[in-house]
Amino acid sequence: MIKTLCILAVYAASSSVGLTLLKVSLNRGAGAMLSALAGDWRFWAGSLLYGTGFVIWLVLLKLNNLSTIFACAAGSLVVMTALLGYFFLDEAVTAKTVSGLLLIMSGIYLVTVK
Known part of the structure; x- marks a missing residue:
């Protein structure tokens, strides 16, 4: 169980940081073309992490x-991505968002409890 939790944490961190870097590289300008992205380290780091x-x-x-594992992986990815969006992309986290994240975490708990 501990092994799976550690691997799951690395999965969620790698995927969500990768997605965040991809989002940042795509936000550089409206209509950023693939050729412009090719020179952006955030695009390549995000792609590698994802x-x-x-x-x-x-x-x-x-x-x-x-x-x-699907419920755990999907839920952990949603939670991590929401946190990274809040801390690094200045995305709003409302009471509704927090409620949804708590429900997701409760669902993960219910799915994994024996």
Whole structure:
């Protein structure tokens, strides 16, 4: 269980940081073309981290039941992405958002409790 939680944490961190970097690189300008992105380190770092998250996802699939690990992985990714959006992209976190995140975390708990 501890092994899976550690791998899940690395998955969520890698994927959500990758998505955040991709978002930042795409926000550089309206209609940023792929050629402009090619010179942006954030685009490449985000792509690498997001790709790493996919490989880690495959490891999680191999080690766990799909119905359990999918709920945990999707939920943890949503929570991490919302936190990164708040802290690094100045995205608003409302009471409704916090309520939704708490419900997601409660759902993860209910799915994983034996």
